[in-house]
Amino acid sequence: MKLGLQLGYWGAQPPQGVAELVAAAEDAGFDAIFTAEAWGSDAFTPLAWWGRETSRVRLxxxxVQMSGRSPTSIAMHALTLDHLTxxxxxxxxxxxxxxxxxGWYGQPFAKxxxxxxxxxxxxxxxxxxxxPVTNDGPHYPLPYNGPGSVGLGKPLKPIVHPLRADIPIWLGxxxxxNVAQTAEIADGWIPIFYTPKSAGMYQPWLDEGFARQSARRTRADFEIAATCHLQITETEDERRAVVEGIKPVIALYMGGMGAKDQNFHKNVFERMGYATITDQVQELFLSQKREEATALIPDELVEEMHIIGDAAYVKDRVAAWEETGVTTLLLSCRSADEVRQVAELLA
Known part of the structure; x- marks a missing residue:
C-alpha cells in the first residue's frame, strides 16, 4: 500500500507551510500528493504551483467537481498538467x-x-x-445544437497531442x-469515510462493476485511495485531544453538508451503522447547535475512520486498511516532521 499526502481544499485563507509538506512527502517516499476543491480554491492550480518543485510523486x-467545468475543459486541464509534470x-x-x-455552479444535478x-x-x-470529439448524450452534447445555439458548432480534437492517452481517472x-459504475468505467475509486469495518459493504458493489462486459479493470489492477487522518501520539491525553478535535469535522459532514433531505455523506454514516444518531446530529447542526451536535459523535466512529495512537497501534491499523484492498492511504499531515515520522514508521 502506497502513501499519499492529502492537502485538501483551502479554508478562509491559503494554508501555510504547504511547500515544506510537499517537499517532505517527495523526499520521504510518498507516492502521491492530492488536492481538493469545494466552493473556494480549485484543485488544479495548487498542484501546478506546488507540484512544480517535485519530480517523482504523482499529482x-x-x-474535481464535474459540474464546475465542461468535460472538454477538465480534459484540457489534465492534458496540460500531465505535460508539465x-x-x-x-x-x-x-x-x-x-x-x-x-447553488454554486448553476447547473442541474439530476441523473x-x-x-x-x-x-x-x-x-x-x-x-x-x-x-474530432462528439457526444450524442443528453447531458453534454457535442456539438451543441440546443436552445441558444447558432448552429455553427464544429467537432474538434485537441491541438496539443496528449502526453498520455490513459491518464488515470479515479472517481469519488x-x-x-455509483460505486459499481466506478468499478466499471474508472481506473480507481476515491471513497469517503471508508474504513476496515465498513469495507465488506462495498465489495459486492465493486464486484458488480468488475463483472460488467465493458469493465476497464479487474480488482487486481484497480486502485482504491482511502483518506484518513493518521497521527502518532505519545500519551493517552494527547490521543484523546486528537479524537476530540476531529469530532466537529465529522459532525459537519454528518449534519451540515448537503440538503436536509439529501445529504449523501449522512447516508454513508447510516450505512456504516450510525443511523441512531444521524438525524439528531443533523437537526442540531442545522439549528446552529453545533457543539451539541459534536457531542453526539462517539469515540468509536472517530477511531473507526482515523488512525490515532502510539507507533505499534498505528502500524497494526495501517495493516488492517491494507488488508481490505486499499492501494493508497491518503493522509492529512500537519508538518514536514510528521510526514517524515509517518514515512519512517511505515517504511
Missing part, C-alpha cells in the same frame, strides 16, 4: 451534491450516474485524440450504483 485531484497526473472527479452543483458516464467518455475521447463514489 492527483480528490476531487512529465506524466504524473491522476484525475480524480466526482459529482458533488445538489446544493453545490445547482448524476448518467452524467458521470458521459464526462468520463468525453475525456477519454479527448485524450485518445483519434478524431458513495452509493451502491
Amino acid at each position: 492527483g485531484t480528490s476531487i 512529465g506524466g504524473r497526473v491522476v484525475l480524480g472527479m466526482g459529482v458533488s451534491g445538489p446544493q453545490v452543483v445547482e 448524476p450516474l448518467a452524467r458521470t458516464r458521459e464526462v468520463v467518455d468525453i475525456i477519454r475521447k479527448v485524450l485518445a485524440r483519434e478524431g 463514489a458513495e452509493g451502491p450504483k
Whole structure:
C-alpha cells in the first residue's frame, strides 16, 4: 500500500507551510500528493504551483467537481498538467451534491450516474485524440445544437497531442450504483469515510462493476485511495485531544453538508451503522447547535475512520486498511516532521 499526502481544499485563507509538506512527502517516499476543491480554491492550480518543485510523486485531484467545468475543459486541464509534470497526473472527479452543483455552479444535478458516464467518455475521447470529439448524450452534447445555439458548432480534437492517452481517472463514489459504475468505467475509486469495518459493504458493489462486459479493470489492477487522518501520539491525553478535535469535522459532514433531505455523506454514516444518531446530529447542526451536535459523535466512529495512537497501534491499523484492498492511504499531515515520522514508521 502506497502513501499519499492529502492537502485538501483551502479554508478562509491559503494554508501555510504547504511547500515544506510537499517537499517532505517527495523526499520521504510518498507516492502521491492530492488536492481538493469545494466552493473556494480549485484543485488544479495548487498542484501546478506546488507540484512544480517535485519530480517523482504523482499529482492527483480528490476531487474535481464535474459540474464546475465542461468535460472538454477538465480534459484540457489534465492534458496540460500531465505535460508539465512529465506524466504524473491522476484525475480524480466526482459529482458533488445538489446544493453545490445547482447553488454554486448553476447547473442541474439530476441523473448524476448518467452524467458521470458521459464526462468520463468525453475525456477519454479527448485524450485518445483519434478524431474530432462528439457526444450524442443528453447531458453534454457535442456539438451543441440546443436552445441558444447558432448552429455553427464544429467537432474538434485537441491541438496539443496528449502526453498520455490513459491518464488515470479515479472517481469519488458513495452509493451502491455509483460505486459499481466506478468499478466499471474508472481506473480507481476515491471513497469517503471508508474504513476496515465498513469495507465488506462495498465489495459486492465493486464486484458488480468488475463483472460488467465493458469493465476497464479487474480488482487486481484497480486502485482504491482511502483518506484518513493518521497521527502518532505519545500519551493517552494527547490521543484523546486528537479524537476530540476531529469530532466537529465529522459532525459537519454528518449534519451540515448537503440538503436536509439529501445529504449523501449522512447516508454513508447510516450505512456504516450510525443511523441512531444521524438525524439528531443533523437537526442540531442545522439549528446552529453545533457543539451539541459534536457531542453526539462517539469515540468509536472517530477511531473507526482515523488512525490515532502510539507507533505499534498505528502500524497494526495501517495493516488492517491494507488488508481490505486499499492501494493508497491518503493522509492529512500537519508538518514536514510528521510526514517524515509517518514515512519512517511505515517504511
